[in-house]
Amino acid sequence: MAAVPPRPPTSPSPPPEGGIAGGAAPPDDPARRLGLALVCAAADPALSGVLLVDLDPRLVDPVARLFGAVLAGAAEPARPPLVLGASDRDEDLWTRIRIRGGEHGITVRTEPGPLTEGDDADGAPPLVVVPDLARLSVAGMRAAVQLLGADVVTVERGGPRRTVRPRARWLAVCRSADVGRVSRHLLDRFAVRLSAAGLRLPGVREALAETGPRPEAGAAAGEGEALFAGLPAAWRSAAAGGVRPVPVGDAAIGRARELLGPDAGVRRELALLRLARTLAALHGRPSASADDSDAAARLIGVAVPQDAPGRPESGPEPPGPAPGPTGLPGTVPERRAAGGDGRPRPRDGDRGLLDTGPAEGIGTAPGAAPSPADGSPYPEDEPAAARDTVPLSGPRRRSTGPVSTRGTxxxxxxxxxxxxxxxxxxxxxxxxxxxxxxxxxxxxxxxxxxxxxxAAAPERVLVLLLDHTCRGGTGDGNWPEVLAPFLQWAYTSRAAVQVIEVGAADAADELRAGSFTARGVLDPRVPGALYRRAGRATPLAHGVELAAHTLRRLLRRQGTGPAEAWLVVVTDGRGNVPLRVSHTGRLAGPVAAAGVEDAVEAAARIGAMDRTRLHVAVVDPGREPYGDLPYVLADRLGAIVVDGRHAPGAEAAGE
Structure with missing residues (x-):
């Protein structure tokens, strides 16, 4: 028997007849179209932005996890995505502040933020998920405009300059009714856009009904089968490793311009051609042709004429009607245009004199706004909602008077x-x-x-109330770790710091609370206040009263008051100095529980302040007995309670 020669290696095989790539017409199942769109976005960094219009909110998490699995491939587990919303700031996205406490004080280090930390590293590209693009913060919108589709980005925000190559993929969701409110400059950054209004994933509905908003692992497997059914298995492996771009022919460019129209813009044409180029590369073709432009248009929902040239399923063009009789010698015979139903459309001369057509309104009276076209990837083209004048600019602060007349x-x-x-x-x-x-x-x-x-008036203020006599519960070296999130917020926000100290061994008057104001957390007095030795007296009521006076003075400033303030109280709630003693400086009779009662009464004044700008937290050192006193104080302050015994790094600091 003659030996059979080995088969030469081939490129990924095309899908069977009726698939969604190549020249075949895509099926009506939105799940398959979404699966191919995710594969294309993972395979080509130029298609890093995916926008899904009218996706069911309950399917955002399953689709995001599947996209992360496609990016990671089978070699490594998927990375958790970065979710962006309405409250993200520039300080949270571009840089990350690390605060470490040591024997020589606090060390502040600036590191790359979540948007740039993994862009130069190997491995799977990170995934950024935007559940509602219309409600994305201004900082998130600016980040998307700068990163999506960019080859190199230079970042210089609050630290040294750093040049990165963006590798992250963005998955955004938006309703078609809200797309008109989003900046067109931002929408054009999403190269892959398709409608997901009719998306149904088998197994997910049942899992959502039984287990809540997050489906289980069994449902996740069903999701993957629904999204990637009909796609070659080699395509997913190629998506994880990337594909080499292929040239784009002149026929593909001309076809893209014909499909999108003359007013589409350069970015839409580039997005469609990049998608066509990726489809051609997945099929192993040497270059992208007009058929690939048609396939890319069908994938995202752009209407493709049935008489497109080069389509195998399109038949020969039917012959037009015979020209009518000529009029005067030398005139060109008129041809009747075919209507939508294929029948000849009558000429104006063949229409009756009384046929005036449908009635149309005139004037400026308002009418019903047209709804966005179903399945269109560009619903913003419809004349719909009004837009912001400067959608990528942050809100301006209200202030009274010129800047030179405000501040210290x-x-x-x-x-x-x-x-x-x-x-x-x-x-x-x-x-x-x-x-x-x-x-x-x-x-x-x-x-x-x-x-x-x-000096410029601070927009944010951090007020620290430190009770040094409660150090027995958290240890002498744990306070920087417990307060690290608040100090990091103050550093990134350039917040002013007001420190109120109670019960320090070196206090000028042990019956009264002391305080000082610093321009920021880098003031040497701030780390020094975190390492003071404990004294005997605890004038907690006077410290709470000073905090109330400070906050009232800051929040009452019209126009120049802070936009946000934090009050952080570190105490075990055991005050042994009544408020009257702190005012007069003289002890009179037994103290008993008067100091605790005065502190709770003073805390009630803070609890009644403006809570739209003021946030309060109480750090509980966990001392016994009377472990409920910090919770009583927090209840009157309207504060959250932070467990000081289990702070991150507390064990290391204790060693």
Missing amino acids: VIGTRRATDLRDIAHVRTVREAAVHQRARGTERFTVSPVDLHSNVR
């Missing part, structure tokens, strides 16, 4: 106008020149005028 006075300078004059410095400057001027009356010349130099 930190010095003086020669005045250029008559606003915010420094009267004392002006009078002193004029007094120096009175003898030389030789006038009988005290004269102030324009050259004597000086104005105040003011």
